[in-house]
Each structure stands twice: as structure tokens, then as C-alpha cells.
Amino acid sequence: MQLAFAIIHIIVSVLLIIAIMLQNKGAGLGQAFGGDSSIYSARRGPEKALFTLTIILAILFIGISVVNIILPR
Template structure:
């Protein structure tokens, strides 16, 4: 059971890294710390899907890490 969780966590981690690297470079937290406020726009299409996939993969990674910790 632990081996399955470890392999699943590894696969999710690699997928999460890939999805994060594919995202736009200007979409980070730069605007929070005094970046250009005129570049803000609503996420649409592919960018919105990447954002959603990133959140799902991060939640899945966290869930697998907790499951791995308690088992």
C-alpha cells in the first residue's frame, strides 16, 4: 500500500511541476508586491484550465502526502 502511495505521489509531483512550468511567467505574485496593476486580466481558456489543474494537482499532492504520513 505504501509503495502505491509513493508512486502516486511521485507521478502527481512530476505532473504538478510540469503544469507550473507551462504557466505564464507574468502570472505570479509580482502584482501583490507593487507590480504593474494594468496587466491584470481574467484567466480564460487554456490559462484557466491550467490554473484549475494546478489547484487540483496541489490538493491531490497534499492529500497523498497526508495519507502517506498516516499509513
């Protein structure tokens, strides 16, 4: 059981890294203070799907991490 969770954790970690790296590069901290109005635009299409996938993968990552801590060794 521990091995299965470890493998799933690694897969989710790699997918989360890929999803984060594919995010729009223009929405960084520099624009937060620059007053650019593009940060208020709505996400559409593939950008919205990628954003949603990133949130789901992050929740899975945290959930699997908590399960790995709680499960007895």
C-alpha cells in the same frame, strides 16, 4: 499499498511541477508591486484549464502526503 501511494505521489509531483512551469511567466511578484492592471484580467481557455489543473494537483499532492503520514508502516 505503500508502494502504490509512493508511485502515485511521484507521478502527481512531476505533473504538478510541469503544470507550475507552464503557468504564465508574467504574473510574478514584480507585477504585484508594479501596478500592472493585467493581473486583474480573467483567465480564459487553456490558461484557466491549466490553473484549475494546478490547483487539483496541489490538493492531490497534499492529500497523498497526509495519507502517507497517517498510514502505518
